[in-house]
Amino acid sequence: MHKELTAKGRATRNRIIEGAAAVLREKDVSVATLDDIMAHTRTSKSQLFHYFPEGKDELLLAVARHEADQVLADQQPYLGCLDSWEAWHRWRDQVVKRYTEQGERCPLGSLVLHLGRSTPGARDVVVTLMRRWEENLATGIRALQTAGQLPAELDVEQRAAALLAGIQGGVLLLQSTGRADHLRAVLDQGISDLRRAAVI
Amino acid sequence: MHKELTAKGRATRNRIIEGAAAVLREKDVSVATLDDIMAHTRTSKSQLFHYFPEGKDELLLAVARHEADQVLADQQPYLGCLDSWEAWHRWRDQVVKRYTEQGERCPLGSLVLHLGRSTPGARDVVVTLMRRWEENLATGIRALQTAGQLPAELDVEQRAAALLAGIQGGVLLLQSTGRADHLRAVLDQGISDLRRAAVI
DNA sequence: GGTAGGCTGGACCAGCCAGTCCAGTCGAGC
DNA sequence: GCTCGACTGGACTGGCTGGTCCAGCCTACC
Structure with missing residues (x-):
């Protein structure tokens, strides 16, 4: 092609x-x-x-892919090396900053929603993005485990899944209410709950 | 009118x-x-x-309001009396069930997104819904405090905000990936982190 | 320097769909 | 039973927009 x-x-x-x-x-x-x-x-x-x-939809799909690539790229280099608490906090700041700047628009979201089930491949774009994102978070948590900062028996998958969901919801609320409170709350709470898990 | x-x-x-x-x-x-x-x-x-x-937009806005009312109604009577750990778990099940059944569609979300900034009042519908939802959660957490199940110094607002964001993200991921894992993870993790706060 | 094929411009078309208009019906109150 | 206004049906329109078509340009390669 x-x-x-x-x-x-x-x-x-x-x-x-x-x-x-x-x-x-x-x-x-x-x-x-x-x-x-x-x-x-x-x-x-x-x-x-x-x-x-193929027309408009093909173009929009290409744009969606382009935007999806951007999402993770915008979180680098922090997202790629979440191996200390300090790194987690730096990443947190980056995420809040990125989405506060982006404001109310969510091009990728509307795009995928618009293409929806009619365009094969549209869903894959977002599914793949979410999987990668979650993997990055899980890797970060495991890095803390191997660094001895977190107990080995922690349910890494569940933590990563919950954190990802929290971020998505925080961004959603930022976009619909215009306030970043929820995003900040979910990140602060998520990280501090993780830290607390270290103590127990 | x-x-x-x-x-x-x-x-x-x-x-x-x-x-x-x-x-x-x-x-x-x-x-x-x-x-x-x-x-x-x-x-x-x-x-x-x-x-x-006023045409189509006015009709859609009326539908959006109708749907928004439905969201909280569907979580009753559980959401209204989150005064014990058991009640929280029943509510959790209800939420997961509700959104699993709803599947990939999110009429309210698409509606508000579609009306967007062009229609005054569209944003208010979702802002109001979220505020009420969050208030219900906060009330539930305070109920646990007064029942002596949670320490008084807990940051109720932040917990409620993070939980709400988690739910929204969980639903979002349910709708875009078709799997309820994230929603379940965020609710389980959120509630168990809350319980853990009780111990400390 | 010639030519095939990628590249570009823009006129044109056809279908869709919100919104308009008017003619006509129904029913409550006098 | 009359009348006024709320209510209903459906034909019509006008603009918008995705998509088509063809004629002409540019350039890599022979």
Whole structure:
């Protein structure tokens, strides 16, 4: 697929994806039109359909993948080496900062919701993202275990799952209420409960 | 507003709201049309605009309010009297059951997202819902305090906020991955961390 | 320097769907 | 039983938007 793209073609394709991502960070999928994307990327409709023959959904899916990659990248390098309590706190700050800045928009969320079950592969994007995210958290907890900071019998999977869910909900509440209180609470509480587990 | 509605008129208006809610539980807002709602409620377009002069958005907002009321109602009577550990566990089961049955659809979520900032009042619906939900949780935690099951110095607000965020994220993950693991994990972990706080 | 095929521009089309309009019915109160 | 206004039916419209088509440009490769 797209093997035959020249360097110029690839550049244009990327420009479309990034431009579309920019558009979708400003307006909701249900409102954004191909014309918006054309205007923002200085492309014509034929180019859009040239690079995404299946049409709008294929383009949106590509944007969703692009955004999903961004989510974890934005948490690096912290998320990748959660091997001390200090590292956990730095990561916490990074997450709060990232989502406070992003504000009320959730391009990836609306995208996947919009594509929904009609577009095969849309769900996979978010499922994969969540799995990776959770794995990173689990790895971090295990790192604390091997560092002797946490007891070996801790249920790592459950902790990681609960933490991930908390973050998602915190972000959701940040986006719907405009306040980061919940996100902060869930991270603080999650980490301090983890620390407390160390003492027992 | 709508003071002058006769009994018949009120009945029709309610039929429209409930019918629309049923439609939106099956298809996403972005796909559902007024024709779908007409078909499902046996009404004509002029009736829709008679009862909701502002058009589709006004109708959707009414549906959103209707759905929001449902959310807390579905958690009763458990959510209302979280005054023992047993009550908390019964409530937990109820929540998991409710959202497992609901499956992947989240009518209220898509509705509010769809109405977004363009419709004043849409955000309020979800903000109010979340505030009430959180208050119920906080009341439950305080009930445990007065029952002597939890220490008085516990940060009730933070616990309630974190728990609410966890639930929202758990539901989100249930809807996007199809598995209830996260919701269960966050509730189990949340309640057991609370219990552990009792010991310390 | 020629040519095949990737790349680009933009006019055009067709379907969908919210919203309008008007003609007609029903029913409560006088 | 009359009348006024609430209520209902359904045809019509106008704008929007995803998608198509074709004609022409650019460039890598021979």
